[in-house]
Amino acid sequence: MVAKDYIEQARPLEEQGDYRSALAAYEKAWQRWPDNDRLAEYLANLALTRLQLNAKAAHYARQALRLDEDNDRAALLAAVSLAQMSRPREAKEYFDQAIAGPWPAAEALLSYAAFAEQHSSPRGALALLERHRQLVRGNAGQYAPTGSAVRPARRTGPGAGGVSQSVAVGL
Numbered sequence: 001m002v003a004k005d006y007i008e009q010a011r012p013l014e015e016q017g018d019y020r021s022a023l024a025a026y027e028k029a030w031q032r033w034p035d036n037d038r039l040a041e042y043l044a045n046l047a048l049t050r051l052q053l054n055a056k057a058a059h060y061a062r063q064a065l066r067l068d069e070d071n072d073r074a075a076l077l078a079a080v081s082l083a084q085m086s087r088p089r090e091a092k093e094y095f096d097q098a099i100a101g102p103w104p105a106a107e108a109l110l111s112y113a114a115f116a117e118q119h120s121s122p123r124g125a126l127a128l129l130e131r132h133r134q135l136v137r138g139n140a141g142q143y144a145p146t147g148s149a150v151r152p153a154r155r156t157g158p159g160a161g162g163v164s165q166s167v168a169v170g171l
Contacts, residue, residue: 003033019050030060037067037074044077057081061094072098076108083115091115099128106132 010025026043033039040063048057061078064071079094095115098108113128 040064
C-alpha cells in the first residue's frame with residue numbers, strides 16, 4: 001500500500017472517534033512518506049489533542065520542524081507536549097519559535113502565557129497577553145484565535161497541515 005491509501009483508511013476511523021486506530025494508519029502513511037511535514041504535523045496534533053500522547057506528539061512535531069523549520073504550528077505542538085511532560089526548558093524554546101513571527105497564532109500566545117505563569121514568570125505572562133491584546137486591537141478585531149485571519153488559510157487534514165483542535169488546554 002502507498003501512503004495515501006493509509007491516509008484514506010485513517011480518515012473514517014478518525015471520524016468515528018477511533019483515534020488510536022487512525023493514528024496507527026497515519027503512522028503507516030508516515031513510514032512511506034517521511035518527507036511530508038504536514039503529515040508529521042497532523043500526527044503530532046492527533047497524538048496531542050485526541051490521545052494525550054505527549055511524547056509521540058513531541059516526536060512528530062519535531063519531525064515536522066525538521067522538514068519545515070518555519071512551521072509555527074508544529075513548534076506550538078512541540079511546546080505544549082513538552083510542557084505537559086514537565087520539560088520546561090525545551091518547551092520554552094519551542095514556544096519562543098511558535099511566537100517568533102510578526103503575527104503569531106493567538107493560541108500560541110495564550111498557551112505560552114499560561115506556561116509562563118505556571119513557571120514563575122508572571123511578567124512574561126503579562127507581556128504575552130499584552131502582545132495578544134495589541135494584535136487583536138491592531139488588526140481591527142480581525143485577529144482570529146488561530147491566526148488564520150492574518151495568514152493564508154490552509155486546508156486541514158493530513159497532507160494539508162492545520163492545527164484543527166485547540167492546543168491551549170492542559171497547561
